Amino acid sequence: MTKPKPGKLFVYGTLRKGGTRSGHLERCRLLRMMKVPGILYRTPFGYPAAVFDETSPLAVWGELYELPSDSELFIGSVDRLEGVDEKLFSRSVIRLEEESFYVYEPGPELRRQISDGNIIKSGNWFSAPALCGEDPFSFAVSFENIQKQYYRMKPDGRSEENIFLEGTVPVLVTCPHSTAHTRMGKLKRHEFYTAALGAVLHLVLGCHCLYANREQGTDPNYYDDCGFKAVLERVLSERRIDLVVDIHGTGNERSEDLFPGVGDEREFLLSAPDVLDKFYLVAEEYGITAGSADIFPAARQMTVAKFAAKRFSVPAIQIEISDRLRMPWRREEEFRCLIEFLLGFVEKVISGKMDRNG
Template identity: 30%
Template structure:
């Protein structure tokens, strides 16, 4: 019970800045994203941690993806790049943009070995997790199978690949990283039932444990 209360407090602490201004984040910030650096050259991306624009229309934030990613970053000492406020672009839709340029610069400056792009899917989706890999182009099949197994070990069973969100649109972060850097990249769509600490703390704990294990796995498997 004490551990659950601690995690819940931590999640709400990290999520707080993303909730400002009706989930538009810190709208007074000059730069619409922030960076956490570490010693492990795996990078977590959370581009939809706040409300974002797509085709001039507001789209909802992927709730708790920001706080989940920041907790995983703190536990693994990897890198992270994440949106902090509403900007003029949707980082996972525009074909270029500030977010992606910063991402590529981070990859080059810090010899990042792999990128994990974290997103939130609707509760209405049938899957627990959908792994977007450009139909196998952006990351080796063996890595995907081990990632699937990590989720399964943490009691997340319905893990699909390229089921609904294959990340094939040229504006996705996974497509951009694959095209401009060639390093392994995977888009992870997490069903809403695994992202709501108010509804189920055990589910969100399973997601955090899984992502920590995935970062640890990739840091050993890929980093030389």
């Protein structure tokens, strides 16, 4: 009897969300992040190659996608993209945890180009932009072009409603409003480019990132009883997190570009009161106007910042970003400046922590 062909694909390099070729998977559905036993290699051509082995002590980070209905035609197009006929890559099937999916491994031509000296021990191609060759601006735009299909996509029980990107530094970036959500019975629109900004901080600085990947039945920044907070609780319980940076979008009615939220009396900063000073300092360096911390204190509802600070004693800051800065299609320079500000702010926080710890 012929075995059924997999309807899923695991990708780990340039096809990953935000990668230079991620647009090819526009018709696929991201199911979840996952690790597959194997070894990831750097190649001399600007993309990675993975050799999968269930006995390997290392693992390859990637994304599992559901293929479109014309799966055989579609996977044929991926074969051409990956150079299967040219023996650059070969397609195989892996079975892991009761699930079968396609993967691409180096073919004979490519295997001659890799060695133990090319191993990426983290297993994550997006562990550093210099390594994966991604420009943060282009990455954010590519990421959001994929993310937009999930703005109003309802949970289907087969895919993760919230995506967690494992980082390497003790800063967690959260983006609970990257998809539509319901508050007090009313559907609220997504806050565009918030997940993309969180993913950039993961890509460049190695921050952990948690973002909404399906329409949320309740507002994660208003209620505690929701799936996003359940994942957040697990992350905060299982990992060392020194700061939560909760990213949001706001309208452009006010003249300021950014607004920090740290509680009515700055109580969410706990043992890190200098975080707010660094926020204002870096904003000034990049010519971004930062408003008062009293405008959006993040204290009145059950916000993510309050949840982290009150329940887990983790310092937290909510950042509200004006629409003006989140429009790369219309205001490219402002968006680039926003990226540089966020990177500069979080990097200053990280370096400050390292100075105090050693």
